[in-house]
Amino acid sequence: MKYAVSYQNPNSHYIDIQVETQSTNRSQVKLQLPAWRPGRYELANFAKNIQKWSAKDQNGNVLLSQKLSKDLWEVECKGTSKVVVDYTYFANDLNAGSTFLDEKQLYMNPVNCLLYDVDNQQAESQLVLQLPEDYKVAIALPETAKNTFVAKDFDELVDSPFIASPYLKHHSFELSGTIFHLWFQGEFKPDWDLLEKDFVGFTKPQIELFGDFPTKEFHYLFQILPHSAYHGVEHSASTVIALGPSYNVLKREGRYEDLLGVSSHELFHTWNVKRIRPIEMHPYDFSKENYSKLGYLSEGATTWYGDVMLYRGKVFDDAAFFRTFNQILDRHYNNPGSSNMSVASSSYDTWLDGYVMGVPNRKASIYTEGALITFMLDVEIRKLTKNEQSFDDVMCSFYNDYYKNGKGVSEADYKSVVEHFASKNLDVFFSDFINGSKDFSENLEQCMEYFGLEFQMTPSATFHEAYLGVRIFDNKVITVFPNSHADLAGISVGDEIVILNGFKINDDLSQWLDYFKDAPISMGAFDQHGSAKRIMVTLTEDVYYSKNEVYFVDELTEGQKKNLKAWRKY
Numbered sequence: 001m002k003y004a005v006s007y008q009n010p011n012s013h014y015i016d017i018q019v020e021t022q023s024t025n026r027s028q029v030k031l032q033l034p035a036w037r038p039g040r041y042e043l044a045n046f047a048k049n050i051q052k053w054s055a056k057d058q059n060g061n062v063l064l065s066q067k068l069s070k071d072l073w074e075v076e077c078k079g080t081s082k083v084v085v086d087y088t089y090f091a092n093d094l095n096a097g098s099t100f101l102d103e104k105q106l107y108m109n110p111v112n113c114l115l116y117d118v119d120n121q122q123a124e125s126q127l128v129l130q131l132p133e134d135y136k137v138a139i140a141l142p143e144t145a146k147n148t149f150v151a152k153d154f155d156e157l158v159d160s161p162f163i164a165s166p167y168l169k170h171h172s173f174e175l176s177g178t179i180f181h182l183w184f185q186g187e188f189k190p191d192w193d194l195l196e197k198d199f200v201g202f203t204k205p206q207i208e209l210f211g212d213f214p215t216k217e218f219h220y221l222f223q224i225l226p227h228s229a230y231h232g233v234e235h236s237a238s239t240v241i242a243l244g245p246s247y248n249v250l251k252r253e254g255r256y257e258d259l260l261g262v263s264s265h266e267l268f269h270t271w272n273v274k275r276i277r278p279i280e281m282h283p284y285d286f287s288k289e290n291y292s293k294l295g296y297l298s299e300g301a302t303t304w305y306g307d308v309m310l311y312r313g314k315v316f317d318d319a320a321f322f323r324t325f326n327q328i329l330d331r332h333y334n335n336p337g338s339s340n341m342s343v344a345s346s347s348y349d350t351w352l353d354g355y356v357m358g359v360p361n362r363k364a365s366i367y368t369e370g371a372l373i374t375f376m377l378d379v380e381i382r383k384l385t386k387n388e389q390s391f392d393d394v395m396c397s398f399y400n401d402y403y404k405n406g407k408g409v410s411e412a413d414y415k416s417v418v419e420h421f422a423s424k425n426l427d428v429f430f431s432d433f434i435n436g437s438k439d440f441s442e443n444l445e446q447c448m449e450y451f452g453l454e455f456q457m458t459p460s461a462t463f464h465e466a467y468l469g470v471r472i473f474d475n476k477v478i479t480v481f482p483n484s485h486a487d488l489a490g491i492s493v494g495d496e497i498v499i500l501n502g503f504k505i506n507d508d509l510s511q512w513l514d515y516f517k518d519a520p521i522s523m524g525a526f527d528q529h530g531s532a533k534r535i536m537v538t539l540t541e542d543v544y545y546s547k548n549e550v551y552f553v554d555e556l557t558e559g560q561k562k563n564l565k566a567w568r569k570y
Contacts, residue, residue: 001123001154003114006130010103013092014051019085021117023057023077030118031085033071034158034286037097037111039233039273041350043289046112047071049090058082072287073115089113094223096231096242105165105185106131107223109233109240111158116286125157126150134166138183140219140237155284159235159274163221171196175203178213186224187246194250201313202264205569209309209392210271210399218270220263224249232262234269241266257320264315265306272305272395273298275403282408293411295347296434300370301395303328312569322550329455329548331368336361336482342437343369344411360493361482364437372444373433378567379447380429381422387566389421397421451567452553452560460545463510467517468537469544472497472509476528481544489537494528497535513539 002020023029033047047070055063055073057080064076077083091099091113099112106129117123129137129147139162141149147164151157169184171192180199184190199220207213215237223229225244232241241262248254278292292298307324310316316324332338341349341363349363378391397417402409419426432438448454459466469484470477470491477495480487491497498505500512500523513521523535556564 001117001120001125001157002128003110003125003157004128004130005106005108007101007106010101010106013090013101014088015091015099015101015106015108015113016086016088017113019115021083021120021123023075023080023083026119027076027078029075029077029083030068031073031075031083031115032118032287033113033115034111035071035288036286036290037109037233038159038281038284039269040097040355041290041292041295042354043351044112045070049113051088051090053085053087055083055085058084072118085115094225094242095229096223096233096240104167105163106135107161107163107165107185109158109161111286114154114158116154116158121154123154124150124152125154127157129162129164131164132166135164136166136168136170138163138168138170138181138185138219138221140215140217140235156236158286159237161221161233161235161238161240163223173200175200176207176213178207178215179217181217181219182222183219184222184224186222186244187226188222188224188249191250198260198315199263201315202260202309203267203313205309205312206264206268206271206305210396214270214275218267220266230255230258230262232266234266234273236270236274239263239266239269257316257323260310260315261306261324264310265302268302268305268309271399271403272302276395276398277403277408279408279410279413289351291348291351293344293347294409294414295350295366296343296370296373297398297409297414298370299366300343300368300372301374301391303367304371304374305395314570318552325550326455326548328368328371329550330546331365332372333457333548334460334545335365335368338364338369339437339439340364342435343373343433344435357478360479372440376433376440376443376447377418377422377426377429379450380424380426381418382563382566383450384422384424387563390566391418391421393421394418448550450560451564452556453550454553455548455550457546457548459543460547462545463514463517465510465545466543467539467541468513471545475505475507484544485537485539485542489535490533491523491525491535492527495525495533497523497525499524 004018006016036044055065055075057063066074068074075083091101094100097109099109100107127149131147139160141151141160144150163185165185169190171182172179173196219238221238221240223242224246226246227244229242229244232239243249243259249259250256278294280292281290311321343364343366346363347366374391382390394417398409415430433440464470469481469486471479475496477493480491480493497509501516517539521537525533527533
C-alpha cells in the first residue's frame, strides 16, 4: 500500500490523498475508510469529510466503482495491476483525535482519512508527504527518505499521527533505553528542564511497574491552543495532547497539573489499551463498533494509575494527588446516573452516548467508576495479602501473560486474575459494583481508611447546584438532580431561568437564591421550545450537588503508615 498526501491551498482545509494498492489477479478491490478511531468508542462517520472520490488503473484509466456502504467502496479492477484512488479530505477540526490543515501546519490522524484495502490490511504501508521545504515532521514511524515513512501494516500506519510544521518545538530525553520526544505546536514558551524532570518523574515508576517499555522511541505530540482545551489520545508509540490556553499551560496554579495528568494518563495507555486490550478489540475492526464491557479496565484503571504514577514519582505531592482524587469523587457523587446503569453496561453503551451529555442521569462514567473500582480492588488485594500483592500485579499479569502471549482480556479473565491475586472469591464485589450499580460508599470509605484517608462531603460552592439541584451552562439548565427542589418544582433540562422574585437573572442565579433562601421563591423561565413557565420553590438545607475533599486523618496508625508506604512505593 502506498499513500501520498499533499495539498494546494491550506486555507481551504482540503487535503489531497492518493491511495495505491496492488490488484493483480483480483476482479474487485474493496476499500474501507475507518468508521471510528481507537480511544474514542463511538462511530465517527469520517467519510462525510471526503470529496471528489475517483479510481483509476496504473495507466490512468478510470475504473468503475460503487459505494457499498457509507464508508466502503468497491472498485472493478479485472486485468489491472494497480488501483489508484484519489480524493480530498476536509480537515478543519483541531483536537487530539482529528485532522487539520492551515497555513501553519498539516496535522493528521491517519485513522480519520486513509482508506485500507479490506483484503490486504497486513501489507506494508508507505506514507509520502509532499511538504514545504522548511517543514519538520513529528511522527513515530521510521523515515526511509525525506518525508517518506513506512509502517509494517495498516494498523501501525493509522496508529501513527503526525504534525508537520515549520514551527515545531522539540526536546528529547532518554530513560531505560527509550528516547522520549516532546513536540510542541502552537504558542508555547517551554521550560525544558522542568518538563524533563517531571516527565522522567512519572515515566520511571510506570516502566518499573511493567518491567520494560514497549518501544525504543515514544513521541508526545502537543497541540497548544489559544483557547481552553483538554484532550488526549493514546497510540502505540506516541500520543497527541491538546491543551490550552497557551498562557496558562506552564503555570502551577493554571493548567500545568493538567498537562502532567493527561501526559501520565496517555503514557500508561501505552501498556493498557495499546497492548493490554479487551478481547473484543484484539485486533481492532475499523469497519464497525467493537463492543466491550471492559471500559473499567481500559479507561478506569488508566485514570487511576495515571495519577498514582505522578504520586509515586513524587511529581505530585499529597495536595496535588488529593486534588485529582477529589475530582474523581466529585464526578462520582454528582452523577446520579451511576445508580442507574452499571459501569460494565455503561462501557458497552459508550457507542451510543459516551462522549456527549446524553439524556439526563442515564449512565455511569467508565473513567470515574473504573478508577474507583481499581482503587477498591487494589486495597482488597493488599488487605488480603498484607501488601505482598496489589493491583500492580494484576496489570503486570495482563501485560506479561496476555499481551505478550498474543491474547486479549475478557471479562472472565479480568475477574479470574483479580481473584487469583486476592486469593478470594469476589462474586459479590463484581455483582454489586461492576455489573451492578449498588452504592459503594461504605466500601470506598473502608478502603480510604486503610491508608489513613477519609473524605468530607460539603455543599457545592455554587449555591444553585447545592441547594436547588441544577447545573447551568450558558444560562441553560444542563442537569437536574433527581428528586431535588428543582426537579420537584418542574425545572427541566434546557430551561433558561430569567427572573427570580421579580429580578432579572444575569449569570447571578446563585447570588439571588442565596439572598432569598429563607423565603418562598418564584422563578420565571423559558423552556427549550421558548414557552414561558413559572416555578415556585422553598429551599431547605438539603444538599444535592456536593464538593468532596480527601485528607489524612489527624494521626495515622503504624499499620496505616506501613500501608501508605507500600502504596506509594517510597
